[in-house]
Amino acid sequence: MMKFLYWKKTGLFLLTVVTLLALAACSSDDASGSSDTGEEPDKITAWAWDPNFNIAALELAKDAYEEDLDLEIIENAQDDIVQKLNTGLSSGSMKGMPNIVLIEDQRAQSFLQSYPDAFYPIGDYFNTDDFAPYKLAPTSLDGKQYGLPFDTGVTGLFFRTDYLEEAGYTKEDLTDITWEKYIEIGKDVKAKTGKDMISLDPNDLGILRVMIQSAGSWYVEDDGKTVNLVDNEPLKKAFENYKAMIEADFVKANSDWSQFIAAFNSGDVATVPSGNWIAPSIEAEESQAGKWEVAPIPRLDLNGAVNASNQGGSSFYVLNIPGKEKAAEFLGATFGSNEAFYQDLVLDVGALGTYAPAADGEAYQAENEYFSGQSVISDFSEWTEEIPSVNYGLHTYAIEDILAAEMQNYLKGKDLEDVLADAQAQAESQLK
Amino acid sequence: MRKAKRIATYTFLSVASIVSIFPFLWMLVSMTNKSVDVTKGRLLPGTHLLENLKALFDTVDMGTALVNSTIIAVITTFLTLLIGSLAGYGFEIYRTPGKDRVFNLLLLSMMIPFAAIMIPLYRLFGGLPFFGIDTLAAAILPTIITAFFIFFFRQNTKMFAKELVEAGRIDGLSELGIFFRIYLPTMKTSYAAAAIIAFMNSWNNYLWPLVILQSPEKQTIPLLISNLGAGYSPDYGLIMSAIVIATLPTAIVFFVMQKHFVAGMMGSVKG
Structure with missing residues (x-):
């Protein structure tokens, strides 16, 4: 009896102690944690994705910064950052949030508008006129500049010189063309070489966004809210082009990123119209060195459309928590104004910023052997300045889901007017 | 006739096993190939294994992530089993008014997606002093009490001979003594089955660790793998190496406890 009592007491006690110890070992070293106290923290944290690109750029900026700053750069996948920010900001507790965060331009407005006081305006820390105008619209709200524009998503038409030559085309024939002309060439290439012209993911209408931005249009009007699908002339053209491509039978379908990359790495497609950030993925296939070049992206056959557009691209934001001034000063002194830093950025990281004064630098003129000796950076940088500015608004991806479904109906033969009218109605009811 | 049936059965089983084994095979093969070859769909083993592993350990802190995941998974499994089995045992053995209503409420909580x-949980942990945001404890605590395991142990307790409880009481064993000295040893298989499920859940848990853990030195394996795949030009050979390493512990736990696992699952069905 005594023995059992003894066991009962010591056993349970031991168990409790072990459990508490285990949990305590997992708790924080200091009870203070990060924010809320209002005190200036010693450490500034930054969240970004892609170790070879954004993270590398931040590391470079840290080295280039002359002040003494304890900057901790934390790597997270982009979707993970979106998830973490949304959870943290909607909980209303700013605890655990970073000082600096990278946000994709097309998502930025939804963060700025959904969490009005969460971000710190940084317009006073750099000269906004130094940056490409198309980067400023999505990164500001109500006349206040919140984002420091980082990489451009300027698009180009990457193409296989050997395939095009075999079909009888030169770079000249691909320069400053319309999508209609592109489709014509595509049919020819398919007939003469047997290679597909392009690889597309039916669920990702990125190419549609590239097309409409080249004409200065978007899924929403300039206020960023009013859904603009039904009488959107550029969008109609884009739909027609998309269908023409599918019907021309030169589209190699892919269902995810790895298949997309495989399509050009394995030499199955002749062109890749995409943001400039695709270049390293193309260059990964060493056996194709010297077989690629980049032409300007085709434009829509409309007045005012230009041979320049945007896909992706992101900017840095400062959260409105203690340490914000330090963080903003750091961004302003590096990404905001340091020309020499931008040369290193191009050379070491291959990241192309949108800071106009940097474009005359030496690094931008360098010839790229992989792309047949073309001065790729200089070309991209030139096209960057022509990109029409649009307000991406809050709902780009929500509207695109609707459009992706309606696109399938359109491809099956539904009338284009009906397709866009239905999409408009759906979007309006869903986004109220 | 009988032979034909056998052939049909084995053909079907062979096809089914190839289908289920193929992803693992592909994962292992891809681990030895260059990223470019992986995206091209190469199915033959390559020579890039050492380079992939080297690149993996050079670019990311795999060791820290493995240690974190192990700490979280082991503590979570231990606490989940302890709390789940105590509660399940209590629900089945003791007669309390309103017991079943409480139990039904508990089951309803399984319907709420995480x-x-x-x-609210994030807000809650934001206000805690020692177990707050960015601690492993915060990653553990919300996952240790689950309706599923209470349900699982209650079902399993139905097989447990109640006479043993009576016998224990007559011999003067305390109620906790009965639990730890009679119930626990006789229910080993149920514990083994539950341990595998709890360990795997915790090892693969993604969403909660993602939002609550911030600093790189607290990162778990699924978060690390998610980061690897996030670049504009992901290195698939390297990612596959990381996934193989991440899969090993769950595979080992499963194979070690496989016998008990099957027995334990049978038990919960029979009950």
Whole structure:
């Protein structure tokens, strides 16, 4: 009896102690944690994705910064950052949030508008006129500049010189063309070489966004809210082009990123119209060195459309928590104004910023052997300045889901007017 | 006739096993190939294994992530089993008014998706002093009490001979003594089955660790793998190496406890 009592007491006690110890070992070293106290923290944290690109750029900026700053750069996948920010900001507790965060331009407005006081305006820390105008619209709200524009998503038409030559085309024939002309060439290439012209993911209408931005249009009007699908002339053209491509039978379908990359790495497609950030993925296939070049992206056959557009691209934001001034000063002194830093950025990281004064630098003129000796950076940088500015608004991806479904109906033969009218109605009811 | 049936059975089983083994095979083969070859769909083993592993350990802190995941998974499994079995045992053995109503409420809580309670939980942990945001404890605590395991142990307790409880009481064993000295040893298989499920859940848990853990030195394996795949030009050979390493512990736990696992699952069905 005594023995059992003894066991009962010591056993349970031991168990409790072990459990508490285990949990305590997992708790924080200091009870203070990060924010809320209002005190200036010693450490500034930054969240970004892609170790070879954004993270590398931040590391470079840290080295280039002359002040003494304890900057901790934390790597997270982009979707993970979106998830973490949304959870943290909607909980209303700013605890655990970073000082600096990278946000994709097309998502930025939804963060700025959904969490009005969460971000710190940084317009006073750099000269906004130094940056490409198309980067400023999505990164500001109500006349206040919140984002420091980082990489451009300027698009180009990457193409296989050997395939095009075999079909009888030169770079000249691909320069400053319309999508209609592109489709014509595509049919020819398919007939003469047997290679597909392009690889597309039916669920990702990125190419549609590239097309409409080249004409200065978007899924929403300039206020960023009013859904603009039904009488959107550029969008109609884009739909027609998309269908023409599918019907021309030169589209190699892919269902995810790895298949997309495989399509050009394995030499199955002749062109890749995409943001400039695709270049390293193309260059990964060493056996194709010297077989690629980049032409300007085709434009829509409309007045005012230009041979320049945007896909992706992101900017840095400062959260409105203690340490914000330090963080903003750091961004302003590096990404905001340091020309020499931008040369290193191009050379070491291959990241192309949108800071106009940097474009005359030496690094931008360098010839790229992989792309047949073309001065790729200089070309991209030139096209960057022509990109029409649009307000991406809050709902780009929500509207695109609707459009992706309606696109399938359109491809099956539904009338284009009906397709866009239905999409408009759906979007309006869903986004109220 | 009988032979034909056998052939049909084995053909079907062979096809089914190839289908289920193929992803693992592909994962292992891809681990030895260059990223470019992986995206091209190469199915033959390559020579890039050492380079992939080297690149993996050079670019990311795999060791820290493995240690974190292990700490979280082991503590979570231990606490989940302890709390789940105590509660399940209590629900089945003791007669309390309203017991079944409480139990039904508990089962209802299984219907609530985690995403729905994530924001309040984040706020809650934001206000805690020692177990707050960015601690492993915060990653563990919300996952240790689950209706599923209470249900699982209650079902399993139905097989447990109640006479043993009576016998224990007559011999003067305390109620906790009965639990730890009679119930626990006789229910080993149930514990083994539950341990495998709890360990795997915790090892693969993604959403909650993602939002609550911030600093790189607290990162778990699924978060690390998610980061690897996030670049504009992901290195698939390297990612596959990381996934193989991440899969090993769960595979080992499963194979070690496989016998008990099957027995334990049978038990919960029979009950």
